[in-house]
Amino acid sequence: MKIMNKIKNMKKQIGQVLLVAVTKTRTIEEIKEVIEAGAEIIAESRIQEAEKKFIFLKEYLKEKNVEFHFIGKLQSNKIKKAVGMFDLIQSVDSLKLAQEIDKRAREIGKIQYVLIEINIGKEEQKSGILIENIPGLIKEIKKLGNLRLLGIMCVPPFSMDAEDSRPYFREMKKIFDTYKMKILSMGMTNDYKIAIEEGSNMVRIGTGIFGERKD
Numbered sequence: 001m002k003i004m005n006k007i008k009n010m011k012k013q014i015g016q017v018l019l020v021a022v023t024k025t026r027t028i029e030e031i032k033e034v035i036e037a038g039a040e041i042i043a044e045s046r047i048q049e050a051e052k053k054f055i056f057l058k059e060y061l062k063e064k065n066v067e068f069h070f071i072g073k074l075q076s077n078k079i080k081k082a083v084g085m086f087d088l089i090q091s092v093d094s095l096k097l098a099q100e101i102d103k104r105a106r107e108i109g110k111i112q113y114v115l116i117e118i119n120i121g122k123e124e125q126k127s128g129i130l131i132e133n134i135p136g137l138i139k140e141i142k143k144l145g146n147l148r149l150l151g152i153m154c155v156p157p158f159s160m161d162a163e164d165s166r167p168y169f170r171e172m173k174k175i176f177d178t179y180k181m182k183i184l185s186m187g188m189t190n191d192y193k194i195a196i197e198e199g200s201n202m203v204r205i206g207t208g209i210f211g212e213r214k215d
């Protein structure tokens with residue numbers, strides 16, 4: 001009931017913007033609840049966790065026409081599993097990773113949709129590609145026959161004040177426009193309103209739907 005209301009409110013607030021319900025750490029029961037309440041896209045950030053859940057969710061997601069996205073760090077030994085599971089991999093941040101995804105997609109006759117993750121705050125510890133490397137990566141990705149690049153994603157530097165995210169979102173929008181992309185995935189629970197003001201068309205919400213994570 002609580003989740004039901006939250007997702008309905010959230011969808012009302014964001015209008016045409018696509019809502020990704022981030023389901024990491026959430027149970028199968030919670031995930032099904034959010035889908036019953038109208039979530040059309042769910043996302044996980046750890047392959048092992050996603051894999052365990054996918055066993056129980058695969059048929060259900062298909063039946064409900066729900067997309068399954070990956071938004072975490074993708075290690076090379078998990079790429080094959082990822083390509084087998086996800087409709088969109090939002091976290092491609094190197095050519096090597098792109099090439100490996102392409103290879104695994106080709107093996108199973110799949111066209112894999114991807115986003116490039118951008119390290120928009122140039123943070124040492126964060127994944128994502130630096131802005132200066134984007135043109136090169138895009139050029140190379142376009143050569144990969146089993147990849148389709150749909151857009152870009154970012155997680156700006158953490159701040160208690162969502163306004164601090166605005167300049168980063170603005171920079172993302174410029175890149176998005178330059179390459180005439182389809183998906184601009186930015187904005188999480190604390191800063192999705194700012195992200196939408198700056199042109200996001202896909203927000204990724206976890207705690208705003210399910211409440212605080214326990215981990």
Ligand SMILES: *Cc1c(COP(=O)(O)O)cnc(C)c1O
Pocket residue numbers: 022024045071072155188189190204205206207208
């Ligand atoms: C966890 C996560 C989210 C959702 O974060 P909330 O603050 O819970 O909304 C969004 N994007 C990524 C990449 C995440 O890992």
